[in-house]
Amino acid sequence: MEWGNFALLFNANLPMNSIKFFYYNKKYFASAFLFSCFSLIFSTWVTYIPQIAEKLNITEGGIGKAIFFSALGAFVMIRICRHFVDRVGVGKYTFYALIVYCISFYGPFMAYSFNTLCLSLFFFGMASSSFAISLNSLTATIERQDEIYIMSRSHAFWSVGGMIGAATGSFIAVLLHNPIIHVSILVAIILLVQFKLKHHYYARVGEQLINEKHKKKNLKPLYLIAVIGLVIMVAEGAIADWSALYLKKIILMDMRYIGFGYAAFSSAMMIGRFTGDSLSKKLGSWQLITYSSLTGIVGFLLVLILNPVVSILGFFIVGIGFSVVVPEVYRLASKVEGIKTADGVSFIAATSNIGFLVGPVLLGFVAEFQSLHLSFIVLTAFVSIAFIIAFVKNRTSSKLT
Numbered sequence: 001m002e003w004g005n006f007a008l009l010f011n012a013n014l015p016m017n018s019i020k021f022f023y024y025n026k027k028y029f030a031s032a033f034l035f036s037c038f039s040l041i042f043s044t045w046v047t048y049i050p051q052i053a054e055k056l057n058i059t060e061g062g063i064g065k066a067i068f069f070s071a072l073g074a075f076v077m078i079r080i081c082r083h084f085v086d087r088v089g090v091g092k093y094t095f096y097a098l099i100v101y102c103i104s105f106y107g108p109f110m111a112y113s114f115n116t117l118c119l120s121l122f123f124f125g126m127a128s129s130s131f132a133i134s135l136n137s138l139t140a141t142i143e144r145q146d147e148i149y150i151m152s153r154s155h156a157f158w159s160v161g162g163m164i165g166a167a168t169g170s171f172i173a174v175l176l177h178n179p180i181i182h183v184s185i186l187v188a189i190i191l192l193v194q195f196k197l198k199h200h201y202y203a204r205v206g207e208q209l210i211n212e213k214h215k216k217k218n219l220k221p222l223y224l225i226a227v228i229g230l231v232i233m234v235a236e237g238a239i240a241d242w243s244a245l246y247l248k249k250i251i252l253m254d255m256r257y258i259g260f261g262y263a264a265f266s267s268a269m270m271i272g273r274f275t276g277d278s279l280s281k282k283l284g285s286w287q288l289i290t291y292s293s294l295t296g297i298v299g300f301l302l303v304l305i306l307n308p309v310v311s312i313l314g315f316f317i318v319g320i321g322f323s324v325v326v327p328e329v330y331r332l333a334s335k336v337e338g339i340k341t342a343d344g345v346s347f348i349a350a351t352s353n354i355g356f357l358v359g360p361v362l363l364g365f366v367a368e369f370q371s372l373h374l375s376f377i378v379l380t381a382f383v384s385i386a387f388i389i390a391f392v393k394n395r396t397s398s399k400l401t
């Protein structure tokens with residue numbers, strides 16, 4: 001492996017070129033900006049988790065159990081989402097899914113007990129899963145129909161939204177002292193912007209989401225790709241839901257700064273994803289995932305050091321490493337022989353979204369019985385699975401070449 005090639009990730013010209021691309025191509029910006037809408041809502045929820053836990057007097061384990069209902073809701077929606085997307089049309093369905101997602105966002109803030117929190121998170125998980133599957137399927141449909149690569153650059157907008165939401169969420173929460181007002185302002189802005197932009201993607205119609213006639217010979221490569229996506233999204237979900245609490249309880253940071261961990265992670269993801277399409281062409285998918293997952297492991301090792309600056313730096317490095325993995329996983333899935341592009345992408349979207357929601361639950365259980373610090377140690381070991389798979393596949397591909 002030529003490690004010098006990985007320096008491309010830090011080439012400032014690549015992100016700038018991507019920004020110019022979206023500036024001059026509004027029709028692609030419209031669908032990409034949906035990723036920002038998605039993460040703005042999610043990162044705001046993440047910022048409020050410690051406050052909601054304190055309000056309802058819920059422990060780390062209790063929060064993990066509540067978030068499990070979000071994962072359960074996501075799983076339920078995976079089974080039925082594809083039928084609605086196929087009937088309604090991927091563009092139209094994505095817009096409707098955004099509206100439902102915004103409405104479901106109010107639920108956790110209106111919860112008055114542990115049980116009502118679990119119920120609200122169940123519906124929030126359903127809405128999140130529905131939006132995630134339709135949004136990635138929409139992006140894959142645009143790539144296929146317009147013969148253009150925008151998957152990684154579109155995912156960069158998720159990081160933009162996450163960075164803004166996490167960095168400003170803590171301060172706005174302290175300033176307003178009312179989460180419902182905060183949520184209402186955010187939802188109003190998102191919906192107003194999307195009503196203005198939706199005509200660029202609303203009429204898009206894709207293929208059937210799930211191909212029921214998968215050939216047996218195609219399942220193995222798709223499953224291996226899905227495992228990588230699952231592992232990385234477990235880690236991403238854990239960072240999203242637990243980074244603020246980790247910095248508060250383990251690193252002992254002030255409440256005003258606990259959102260900085262996720263903000264650092266998201267800003268690094270943004271930088272990396274704007275370079276992802278170029279890196280993929282230069283290095284190839286498997287070599288890129290190998291480098292990236294190893295970088296993520298190094299970042300987690302820094303997070304485990306009990307120092308505020310080093311831990312936030314660690315979250316940043318994890319973000320650099322993880323940034324291109326999930327978009328690259330989608331790209332690999334879209335190229336599996338014998339499986340339609342939309343089918344492969346939707347399968348990865350489904351499994352990855354489950355990982356994103358299940359990850360925090362697993363960490364919650366470990367935190368309940370041991371400690372949150374141990375949870376992040378387990379997470380570091382778990383990410384090694386993605387590195388091993390990618391390393392072996394890269395070596396195999398190199399030998400075949």
